[in-house]
Amino acid sequence: MDKHKIYTMPFAKVYPLYVAKAERKGRTKAEVDTIIAWLTGYRQPELDAHIGKQTDFETFLANAPSLNPARASIKGVVCGVRVEEVAEPVMREIRYLDKLIDELARGKAMDKILRSS
Secondary structure, eight states: OOOOHHHHSBHHHHHHHHHHHHHHTTOOHHHHHHHHHHHHOOOHHHHHHHHHHTOBHHHHHHTOSOOOGGGGGOOSEETTEEGGGOOSHHHHHHHHHHHHHHHHHTTOOHHHHTTOO
């Protein structure tokens, strides 16, 4: 089976789309970075390095320092698919990130997005 093209797409190509989506709704790049850090464990210098190196999305997620165990509590629909029902692990991680960015753009509070309470 061929990999989905998002796996080989540079994370740096998708990242500005996440930021733009958030900023259109009055949110910030810093909030996007906080969400990515919460999900993956990347600190800002590491995130910036992956963006600069044009790391593909699959490698970006595979090399994440510590995927947050609370990510399993992310539920809902992204692109018409329930994230908790995505069987393929890499695609599920991508959909988790998509869902968190969607929540940010919809105005959800950061503590709720980050499953703090």
